[in-house]
Amino acid sequence: MHNYLELKIWQEARKLVKEVYSLTAKFPKEEMYGLTSQIRRAAVSIPSNIAEGTGRNGDKDFQRFLEYAIGSLFELETQIILANDLNFIISEDYEKVYQDIKSLIRIIVKFKSILKV
Template sequence: MHNFKELKVWKQGMEIAKNIYLLTKTFPTEERYGLTSQMNRSAVSIPSNIAEGCGRKSTKELYHFLNIALGSAFELETQLILSFDFGFAKEERFTKISSDICETQKMIIGLQKSLNI
């Protein structure tokens, strides 16, 4: 069992989730049950799955939940690109969040490699 709150990747995931919630607040109301909801769920899924994996008893289970977190990060990246293409996200904000997501993807992959599975 790992203390997830000490992991830099979990902290980064939490920051992404906060920034996505702030971003989606500015989206059109008609997107509330569409892209807004999808992006918020994907963003929350990243640190949540890292934390859940850390609470599991085996390294194999941690690896599995890191895989889910990684999938959510790629899903969120796609949704962020769509939000930019639709004009919902300004370029500066898009670039910053996109960069954070890519960094987090690399961190998750690095953590997985360190588990030697």
């Protein structure tokens, strides 16, 4: 069993959640129950799935939860692209969060590949 608090992937996912919350706080208020909520839920599910996976029975189960986290990252990426299309995000903020999402996908995929199944 892994200690998720010590995992770089979990720590980076937490940073991404904070970044997403700051970013979505600037969205139009009428989006609070729309895209804002969707984006925040997708972001929160990433570290949550990593943490849940560490408590499962071995690396095979953990890998499955890492796949869920990656799926949530792709969901988040799509939602950020849509928010950009709708001009809810300034380009500098969009580029930063987009690159952070891509980076987290890469490190989770790399971590997943070293687990023993």
